[in-house]
Amino acid sequence: MGLLSKKDSRLILDPLAENNPITIQVLGVCSALAITAQLKPSIVMAISVIFVLGVGNVLISLLRNIIPSKIRIIVQLIVVAALVIMVDQVLKAYAYSLSKELSVFIGLIITNCIIMGRFEAFALGNGPWRSFLDGVGNALGYGVILIIVGFFRELLGSGTLFGFKVLGDSVEKTGMYAIGYENNGFMVLPPMALIVVGIIIWVQRSRNNALIEEH
Amino acid sequence: MAINTDKNSYTIFFSVIMVLVVGSLLAGFASGLKPRILANERYEKQQNILYAMGVNNNEGPNDVEFITTDVVEDEFSKYITKQIVIEGDKETEDDQAYLIDIKKETNKAKKSDYTRRLPVFIGEIDGKEIYVIPVRGKGLWDAIWGFIAMDKTMTIQGVYFDHKGETPGLGAVINQRFFMDDFAGESFLLNDGSFGSIKVAKGNNDPKNLDKADQEVDALAGATITGDGLSAMLKKDVKMYVPYFKKLNQ
Secondary structure, eight states, X not given: OOSSOHHHHHHHHXXXXXXXXXXXXXXXXHHHHHSTTSHHHHHHHHHHHHHHHHHHHHHHHHHTTTSOGGGHHHHHXXXXXHHHHHHHHHHHHHOHHHHHHXXXXXXXXXXXXXXXXXXXXXXXXSOHXXXXXXXXXXXXXXXXXXXXXXXXXXXXXXXXXXXXXXXOOTTTTXXXXXXXXXXXXXXXXXXXXXXXXXXXXXXXXXXXXXXXXXO | OOOOTTOHHHHHHHHHHHHHHHHHHHXXXXXXXXXXXXXXXXXXXXXXXXXXXXXXXXXXXXXXXXXXXXXXXXXXXHHEEEEEEEETTEEEEOTTGGGOOHHHHHHHTTSTTOOOEEEEEEEEETTEEEEEEEEEEEOSSSEEXXXXXXXXXXXXXXXXXXXXXXXXXXGGGGGSHHHHGGGTTOBSBOTTSSBOOOEEETTOOOTTOOOOSSSEEEOOTTOHHHHHHHHHHHHHHHHTTHHHHHHHHO
């Protein structure tokens, strides 16, 4: 990357695979389970988290020298909460139908442990530009997993992608359903998200032995 | 910077400043955007009512497209010819009836001395008189609500359901065509004219909902509690309108 130094580009690329917040650090799993029954909310959630984590990391980084250490967690919480409320209000005023679709997800961003984790672990000790890259990188790593899980859950659970019936119609018995294929209803339930995340972790570790902890 | 951030006085100073800054920022945001948000909510109600009546921009078989916000006010006054509010035995005309907050009415009605205001929106489409009523109930996580368009005999012409926070892909699909369209043609009244409601039923064994006389529509997989909540909502809220429809048919 010409734009970024090697050290900076690692900040973006590392969380995508080798230090992925969900599969390696196992953070933010709660929201990954809750909203990945379909592909579209997964993508929207990924975009929202990129925004909140990118901006939040910069703000915390700018304030890092003046935040009293005793109340730093509260300060971090307030920054996330304020950002999320602003996003919510702006969407309600200017993109009402989109904000309806997101409904609870916007509020759920506050509870995403990746955000507090990056504030605490990175933004408090680094400059704004590097914090921004770190925030965007981690949010992207989170988003990638969300989209993979959403893709498989919607495809196998409902036979659709973005609501389009890619495998044929299950009631009319066309396409795949004509030869006896059935949707796996279990895929739309939250436990399957955990299993899909587990499979991703397994595949990733079996391809990269360096990730396996020694005991 | 040489600030001692560990001092108690500094911590208090910082918190006060932070609360002031964040508080006024958010308050400014909220009040600045409020008119737009309220207008959006008003348009949405009008769109929902018209959608239930069959006035929409649907093209494909799975579309749920409302008419656009720039024309919704004109279309609403065109199609909805009369709005009335029922209070006990009294019926009054009120062209703001669609703004009645069903949630507040439900809460107020819990007190025994309050007569609940029930709005009805009367419209005409293709020469047919349509009565649209609002309903509101509880899903799995949060509120669910909707508008039901019926003819005089309480046979459904169209519905619109929506929800605040049902699970995506499960309960949240109550606002999808394949679920809402099943309701059209079902009647709230039994053959003998008494109120029988309509149930979201598992084991209905009629996935395309061809049987319109069974007072059942096919339930949603993985959304039992949302479906039960919807059944309860219809039973409770539509029932309140039965005396009004009885009077209409006399």
